[in-house]
Amino acid sequence: MDRGRMALAVLLLLCVWLPVSLQCSVSENQIGQVTRLLNIMVQSEKSSAASGSTPNPSILLALRLASYHDTATERAMLGRLQADAVKRVQEGLEFSSGTVALYCLGIQACCADPSLTSAPGLTGGKKTLNLAELLEKKLKEEIENIDSKNFPLTNYYQVSLDIMALCMMGKPVTSHSVQRLIEASDNGGFSYGGKYSVDTASVAVLALTCVKRSIKAPDRMVLRLKIQNTLDHLIKNILQETTSEGLIGNVYSTGLAMQALSVTSTSYNCSRTIQTVLERAGSGSFENPMAASQITPSLENRNYLELNKLHCEGIQKPLPESTLPPPHPTVPEGVITVHYRVENSITENTFNDIIDVTVPAGSSLLRVMEEAAKISPVKFKFTVEKSSWGPFVTSIQGLAGNAEDRTYWQFLTGKDALEQGVGDYKPFNEEHIVAKFSKY
Ligand code: B12
Secondary structure, three states: OOHHHHHHHHHHHHHHHHHHHOOOOOOHHHHHHHHHHHHHHHHHHHHHHHOOOOOOHHHHHHHHHOOOEOHHHHHHHHHHHHHHHHHHHHOOOOOOHHHHHHHHHHHHHOOOOHHHEOOOOOOOOOOOEOHHHHHHHHHHHHHHHHHHHOOOOOOHHHHHHHHHHHHHOOOOOOHHHHHHHHHHHHOOOOEEOOEEOHHHHHHHHHHHHHHHHHOOOHHHHHHHHHHHHHHHHHHHHHHHOEOOOOOEOOOOOHHHHHHHHHHOOOOOOHHHHHHHHHHHHHOOOOOOHHHHHHHHHHHOOOOHHHHHHOOOOOOOOEOOOOOOOOOOOOOOOOEEEEEEEEEEOOOOOOEEEEEEEEEEOOOOHHHHHHHHHHHOHHHHOEEEEEEOOEEEEEEEOOEEOOOOOOEEEEEEEOOEEOOOOOOOOOOOOOOEEEEEEEEO
């Protein structure tokens, strides 16, 4: 090829490549939306610390990956995570495998060693708690459950988090565990109630990419090849879930999907995705700090596989206070009526009860449910459990979902599943909300 042609070819290549790849992070004049979300997370951590609630490790990951920092809050959070890990282990409290994985990643992101987690109050002659070892044990239990019952103790999102965190700590991940994740990806294990979970596929991509990068021994080349095939397949599935506006899955899976596409160097129309995400941020989709934590890394083109390479010393750019006002969906006035139905057609004692509830406009679905329970407690009483995303509805009319039967209370508007939980979702006037006892 002569020089002229070569130059033309390079120019053409650049024309195709630039628009898809360059704009993979927010521009200078869009950074305000990111700092606003970072401030939401910092505030939520501060109030969680003040009220003695458990820390949220996903928030620490997002804060550590950002370009602006509130170092005092990050440092305090590391201490809270370490203390909480020790407390959970000592008091035998709930500590799911994925939570242990997120704690390990959070501690590592602060340049501390999860294998040497110490906290005041550590007793029994032990000076440190080995969280990496605990995670290995938790993953083993997940895999044993898959071996015997065909599904994990928790879910494949958490199994993926486990594999990613172990791999990031340089711990060996057995071929058997990786194989189980690959099989799940091939056999519909990443779907809940028939709906493909882009979030799960994306975390699996991060986990498998980490494992693939760590394979050096020639005798594990077959595994490497299998991983590559699965990655190709997962990326295809994820891209297939792109909407016309550029979201991947829904607005809440888009951040994780962007991380998956980034670590696999997949080209896609990233500027369109960022544009839509920023619009949604502007209209209030990410006010929940957990939602903010899963989107901000991608807005700055960062990903979880960089968590073990962060700098903890030296001056960090201080996080400015947000100059953007919080989104103001025009303050609604008056009252609204919501048609609320609770429905169970899968266990023996079926029921289907409807009530019309009137609440102030702008109320959450949780408020609607509370009103319904006040009016008709027998039919509409319910219980919730606190989680990183807010209140998770565990039972209605005394009927509780459970992991063994893989049942849960699903929330729909008409026939469509809600994209937010009952604490965040704000019904509109005359909306038909259904709580349906479902299988996943
Ligand atoms: C697995 C999963 C489920 C499982 C959980 C049970 C199980 N065996 O694991 C099932 C299928 C039951 C489920 C249900 C729902 N989910 Co879900 N779920 C997930 C997923 C893929 C992984 C969660 C996880 O294990 N995290 C890791 C562990 C370590 O963190 P954790 O906080 O301890 O996890 C627990 C909670 O997250 C809780 N949980 C799961 N989903 C939801 C949703 C809400 C709103 C709340 C408060 C809690 C909650 O269950 C997890 C396991 O115990 C996430 C994806 C994501 N990006 O986070 C979506 C996700 C959290 N779910 C989501 C939604 C919308 C729901 C539903 C509201 C859907 C619906 N229309 O009914 C319901 C909850 C309804 C209720 N009863 O209150 C959204 C939340 C978005 C938002 N802004 O609130 C996410 C982000 C998916 C998405 N991209 O849309 N979910």
